Amino acid sequence: MKDHSKGPVPVIGAGLAGSEAALQIADAGFAVRLFEMRPGLPTPAHQTGNCAELVCSNSLGSKLPDRAAGILQAEMRALGCLMLDDAEACSVPAGQALAVDRDRFGERVTARLEAHPLIELVRDEVKTVPTDDVAIIASGPLTSEALANDISRLAGIQHLSFFDAIAPVVTAESLNRDIIFAASRWGKGEADYLNIPLEKDHYLAFVDAVLTSEKHELKEFEVADPRAKQFFERCLPIEILAARGRETLRFGPMRPVGLDDPRSGRWPYAVIQLRQENTLGTLYNMVGFQTNLRYPEQERIFRLLPGMENAEFTRLGSMHRNTFVNAPQLLTSTLEWRQREGLFLAGQITGMEGYLGNIASGLVAGRNAVERLRGTTPRPLPTTTLLGALCHHVAHSPSSNFQPMKAEMGLLPPLYPPVHKSQRKAAYAARSADEMAAFLHNGGPATVAPPSS
Ligand SMILES: Cc1cc2nc3c(=O)[nH]c(=O)nc-3n(C[C@H](O)[C@H](O)[C@H](O)COP(=O)(O)OP(=O)(O)OC[C@H]3O[C@@H](n4cnc5c(N)ncnc54)[C@H](O)[C@@H]3O)c2cc1C
Structure with a gap:
């Protein structure tokens, strides 16, 4: 002892x-x-x-x-x-x-x-x-x-x-699996990701919703931190990406390439991927969806996504x-x-x-x-x-x-x-x-x- x-x-x-x-x-x-x-x-x-x-x-x-x-x-x-x-x-x-x-x-x-x-x-x-x-x-x-x-x-x-660069987390049981499909990009390995498919109209409406949503402002000391600039460049929030151009998200966290939607047999116009968050598989996070949109706005606009109508969020996005x-x-x-x-x-x-x-x-x-x-x-x-x-x-x-x-x-x-x-x-x-x-x-x-x- x-x-x-x-x-x-x-x-x-x-x-x-x-x-x-x-x-x-x-x-x-x-x-x-x-x-x-x-x-x-x-x-x-x-x-x-x-x-x-x-x-x-x-x-x-x-x-x-x-x-x-x-x-x-x-x-x-x-x-x-x-x-x-x-x-x-x-x-x-x-x-x-x-x-x-x-x-x-x-x-x-x-x-x-x-x-x-x-x-x-x-x-x-x-x-x-x-x-x-x-x-x-x-x-x-x-x-x-x-x-x-x-x-x-x-x-x-x-x-x-x-x-932190926190992306929203949803419960697996609240996702509509008739729309959201399991697949890995290019079919490589296990189908570990769940994928939310968006067609063009849906994608553009989503980008508009992100751009017009209310955002949390960072505190002065966070903006002034010398590490902040480098961090935010590496981990851009979705609202900053959306503000860079209406197609930017589609070439970033909403990239659809290599993801065949089993319902249409082709790649959707854009995709949001969900990755398993806990060992039990009861929670999934929205990959690359770190954001400083206000919490009620996040719930509102993410529930506009196909298959997410009844999404139950156990964590909402933030960057602090x-x-x-x-x-x-x-x-x-x-x-x-x-x-x-x-x-x-x-x-x-x-x-x-x-x-x-x-x-x-x-x-x-x-x-x-x-x-x-x-x-x-x-x-x-x-x-x-x-x-x-x-x-x-x-x-x-x-x-x-x-x-x-x-x-x-x-x-x-x-x-x-x-x-x-x-x-x-x-x-x-x-x-x-x-x-x-x-x-x-x-x-x-x-x-x-x-x-x-
Ligand atoms: C701006 C801001 C807002 C927040 N708002 C909320 C909120 O609304 N609700 C919520 O639930 N959480 C909020 N949090 C998170 C909150 O900080 C934590 O929930 C909680 O205070 C963390 O407890 P803790 O004991 O880990 O840290 P703290 O309560 O921060 O305690 C850590 C202590 O360690 C001391 N310390 C640090 N370094 C040293 C050192 N080297 N030697 C000696 N002492 C040291 C600090 O002075 C501090 O007193 C916020 C955090 C921040 C930064």
């Missing part, structure tokens, strides 16, 4: 993930040194020196027990999340959503961390990956440059991204400043670095999205760090829980272009035996509660896993 008596566990970043991770470790009886570079070294998005500052919206998502955020909250409670209590104590009226007064929330978490006898809050930047036996990096989407450079040294430069690692190559589903036992990542840097999911990732990393400190091996959460499915996704996503993901029902394995759509959300919630209870009490999943599809 390793000797962990040497000193406090370093946790880098007192944001949403790092604060929860530090509290978990300290509450288990181990000393923590929690590093936060603000306010001395600010980020372009944070406004205060508070720990756990929410940088934009103040909502942690729905409280309804059969919504993704509601299920995640129930799982976090079962696992002993500490910051959910703070969120509830600082909540403001927001209908069915858990929204907080961001200043009170940040002040409350900061006070809790400062008051904890086993936590030392150090207001300083950490520039290198710690070499301690157990450590957590939770430095977030705006990780300081020095630390990012050191992480890329450890990970390999190609495994650290500074911007975001430091994250290529988790499928680097992390296990316990959020531990594959090549270095005891080094955990938490928060947005793992490729997880959303305030709630990021607090939850700190909870997972903190609990698993405690396992290592005790000399035991961390166990992955069951993939039938939303948090387990999210951790599994970041560690095992088959996508060659891994992009951040938030906790969504679409990540969950199908119910076995199948349940009618109207009952499905409640059934997912019930299964998650059962499996989490079994995980906590018996050390294993409660039910037999569904057959793999």
Whole structure:
């Protein structure tokens, strides 16, 4: 067994993930040194020196027990999340959503961390990956440059991204397969892609819809980032391509060559390809469709596409400043670095999205760090829980272009035996509660896993 008596566990970043991770470790009886570079070294998005500052919206998502955020909250409670209590104590009226007064929330978490006898809050930047036996990096989407450079040294430069280029993701079951066909270009290899065929009128109407849709403007600090120009040239959003000429998309992400539509026996005028997003094959992403169109506009215009009339989106497109690692190559589903036992990542840097999911990732990393400190091996959460499915996704996503993901029902394995759509959300919630209870009490999943599809 390793000797962990040497000193406090370093946790880098007192944001949403790092604060929860530090509290978990300290509450288990181990000393923590929690590093936060603000306010001395600010980020372009944070406004205060508070720990756990929410940088934009103040909502942690729905409280309804059969919504993704509601299920995640129930799982976090079962696992002993500490910051959910703070969120509830600082909540403001927001209908069915858990929204907080961001200043009170940040002040409350900061006070809790400062008051904890086993936590030392150090207001300083950490520039290198710690070499301690157990450590957590939770430095977030705006990780300081020095630390990012050191992480890329450890990970390999190609495994650290500074911007995301998120293409929309749809559920497989919401696609009309009478129109959308499976094929690979030129018939090479397996028919791994699903293809949305468009004839000329449809294509031109789609381009017009893209050009006239409302777009999100990038934040000033994102535009000014010296890496932004190079990134956006490599990964152009569809609205920029469309603005370059009405045929440009057809020679880019909507290229139809080599794709025979089985209904017509020829190539369509344009094609949008969908690539499998998760190992279960329940989700597909729209290849090359990164975009900053406003969310409601994306849903509206993508549902105009043939076979996408009833598309259910589990993620919509975006492009933002975001430091994250290529988790499928680097992390296990316990959020531990594959090549270095005891080094955990938490928060947005793992490729997880959303305030709630990021607090939850700190909870997972903190609990698993405690396992290592005790000399035991961390166990992955069951993939039938939303948090387990999210951790599994970041560690095992088959996508060659891994992009951040938030906790969504679409990540969950199908119910076995199948349940009618109207009952499905409640059934997912019930299964998650059962499996989490079994995980906590018996050390294993409660039910037999569904057959793999
Ligand atoms: C502009 C912007 C808007 C966003 N809006 C939303 C939104 O509306 N809803 C949503 O769900 N998510 C939003 N996000 C994503 C959001 O950042 C995450 O959901 C969440 O804050 C991530 O938690 P985290 O703990 O990983 O990172 P953070 O909460 O950012 O915490 C990381 C902490 O690490 C510190 N740090 C960085 N480098 C170092 C270092 N080297 N040494 C010491 N400390 C360091 C930072 O100062 C920061 O406090 C937004 C992100 C950005 C950038």
